[in-house]
Amino acid sequence: MSLGEFELIERFFRQLGARRADVVLGVGDDAAVVAIPPGKSLVAAVDTLVEGIHFPRNSLPRSIGHRALAVNLSDIAAMGAKPTWALLALTMPTADESWLAEFAAGLGDLARRHDVAVIGGDTTSGPLTVSVTILGLADNGAYLARSGGAPGDRVFVSGAVGEAAAGLAILESRLSGGSAAARELLQRRFLYPEPQLELGARLNGIASAAIDISDGTAGDIEKLARASGCGARIDVTRLPLSQPLLECAGPEAARDFALSGGDDYELCFTVPQERVPQLSARVPADRWPYREVGVLTAGGELEFFAGQTIVQAVRPGYDHFGH
């Protein structure tokens, strides 16, 4: 079916996500207007998902909508901030109503769960590309950056890593081991990643630096270390690998997925030695599991080792242009 741009935006995007009292003027005018409470800084990020690059062709529209927002929420989580508003730029080849309904449901459900209002939208025709700008708030001066780490700070990784990359491999028929239940779980981790917003908020004030794991654990640790002017010594045997991942991929491929695969949207963060006790108190590991995987070092070298052996990280990051 074919609808005009205006009508499309009206129907699916006018009331998408949470209703927030601070939205003075929402979708439908030249621009949106929102109220900013005193003492707050604005936090902003943009991420784009392109069909065939960031998700397989003919992906479920609900998953595309979910992921387009989740990857942005994850950036806000890594800042220790609170997400508030989003703007959506959607380019799609044809205006299919049922596709749009599912896409809007995937994005809208996640937005409502995190109290995010969609305040702007632009829909254009062209190859399927979803770009979301996320806006959030942090107390003035109170945010986590990649650059705050120092030599000696402990490096932690939350949750489990490698699952989403293995899930994508299953979706693309590159991986077929394990039980149906395990494969299903890994695929869901790719299709419906959960941004670690509450963890990020709790780390704010404790962690010295943070980054979300979007491009692969090795590459993202490298980015954090570089931004902090440090090296790092990482024990890859300490990376948190889940049972379903080990079951489907085996221990060796599981480690590769964890190191080099992306899309987990867990957090990597550093904590000065003296604040590690605070970390345990403020972030109960039964609710937000995390594991110490290494330490930031002086100098620029990044060493990923297993036992006494230095392991080369096969791919030090996900390169969208090399993909």
Added chain:
Amino acid sequence: MSLGEFELIERFFRQLGARRADVVLGVGDDAAVVAIPPGKSLVAAVDTLVEGIHFPRNSLPRSIGHRALAVNLSDIAAMGAKPTWALLALTMPTADESWLAEFAAGLGDLARRHDVAVIGGDTTSGPLTVSVTILGLADNGAYLARSGGAPGDRVFVSGAVGEAAAGLAILESRLSGGSAAARELLQRRFLYPEPQLELGARLNGIASAAIDISDGTAGDIEKLARASGCGARIDVTRLPLSQPLLECAGPEAARDFALSGGDDYELCFTVPQERVPQLSARVPADRWPYREVGVLTAGGELEFFAGQTIVQAVRPGYDHFGH
């Protein structure tokens, strides 16, 4: 040439646009952080340009960069607000260094002229698509919306309309009349539109409603009238048509370009009768030319007439899905 995403963003987008003291954390972290002064509301809009839809294939990269920001700045102008920060989502098939340099120059020059800092960027591979989110500030409660018009309010159009659409027609070899100088001027109006930011700021407090003319004068007047719950009676013979446009297109096609062509990024605004004297005082017409073209009416009918004849607006708006 091929560069990694990270290096690309580093080289061209880290310091793009103005340097603003309120940027606490710019491009390069998970998100940017900016300071918001007290008493201000945030204004936000997003617009996407797709190659082959919003600009011809193989357009000058400098023009693409300029236009990607200009269309967004125009939304801020229509709100009577001040632009401050932008986020750029750029999807391109290959990472060509000279293309990127020109694109960044086009976007960066316009950004600096309007004191806008680019605080976020995401570069991905895929079909050429440029999505810019513009952020700006307005005094709390002091912004122009489309919805503020009332029956009896006078309808004005700034500058001259139809030039950009004629310029695009010349670029696409659909129009060939007029002198080389006139054709050059019209093409420039398409390639390098100027957002009417100072005009918008001056209208703030005087105009009852405003919209930028991006989709065609007829369609955009219709949107403003609808949002205001009004109809309108517009004298198409009053539309401001420039000499170069009349020279290249002749009077009839010139009027069609003005009514139905888009991309002028002039402002259409309404002013209550009793504030028209203020308008003349605050917006000197020698500096910001504008012309009264009609009046908002009670009821929903939009009549575009010439003399005593009702003229059907051939295309009541630019439909990106019908294009």
